[in-house]
Amino acid sequence: LISTGLYVLVGAGAIMSAVGFFGCCGAARESQCLIGTFFACLLVIFAGEVTAGVFAFIGKKVAIQEAQKIYEDAYEDYMKNPVGKVNSTIYRYHVALQCCGKGNVEQTGLPCPENIQLPKASNCLVEIQNVIDTHLHLVGIVGIAIASITIFGMIFSMVLCCTIRNIREMI
Numbered sequence: 001l002i003s004t005g006l007y008v009l010v011g012a013g014a015i016m017s018a019v020g021f022f023g024c025c026g027a028a029r030e031s032q033c034l035i036g037t038f039f040a041c042l043l044v045i046f047a048g049e050v051t052a053g054v055f056a057f058i059g060k061k062v063a064i065q066e067a068q069k070i071y072e073d074a075y076e077d078y079m080k081n082p083v084g085k086v087n088s089t090i091y092r093y094h095v096a097l098q099c100c101g102k103g104n105v106e107q108t109g110l111p112c113p114e115n116i117q118l119p120k121a122s123n124c125l126v127e128i129q130n131v132i133d134t135h136l137h138l139v140g141i142v143g144i145a146i147a148s149i150t151i152f153g154m155i156f157s158m159v160l161c162c163t164i165r166n167i168r169e170m171i
Contacts, residue, residue: 015041018041019038019041019042019045022034022035022037022038022041023035023038023153023157026038026157026160027160030164030167031164032161032164032165035157035160035161035164036161038157039154039157039158039161042150042153042154042157043154045150046147046150046151046154049143049146049147049150050147052143053140053143053147056136056139056140056143057136057140060132060133060136063132063136064128064129064132064133067128067132068125068128068129071093071102071124071125071128072102072125074089074090074093075090075101075102078090091113093124094112094113094124095113097124097127097128097131098113098127099123099124099126099127100112100113100124101123101124102123102124102125
């Protein structure tokens, strides 16, 4: 899963390099074709950003359920075998989320952090939902900022393209 994510990031970087090449060369050579290609690429990227944003907010419940399922699977594995690698996985969940277990604090045998805050200690499933809700809004804000930059890029590329056309008509 991590290697797939890395391939996606490398591919996205290559695509962005090509888009930047179209914009830079189009501006340097005053080429309407390259600037138009730059605009079309930005338009496709903008459509992809909007689509990804819509799917992220529609699929929020599915993301929460999947994250909770991962925790529950690790929890069940820990209950079957409380030593080894699963022990550190559960403990890292508890430290990161400042929670302990799926129910009440009186559960025995769970590796809970020592400095845990008692009101949050009751249920890690609720904390997983809270973390995803909180961070999904931050991702949305960053997405809106990136989309607005993309819109400005499209506007400036069209202004440049029209200016080049008007200058050529005057000559």
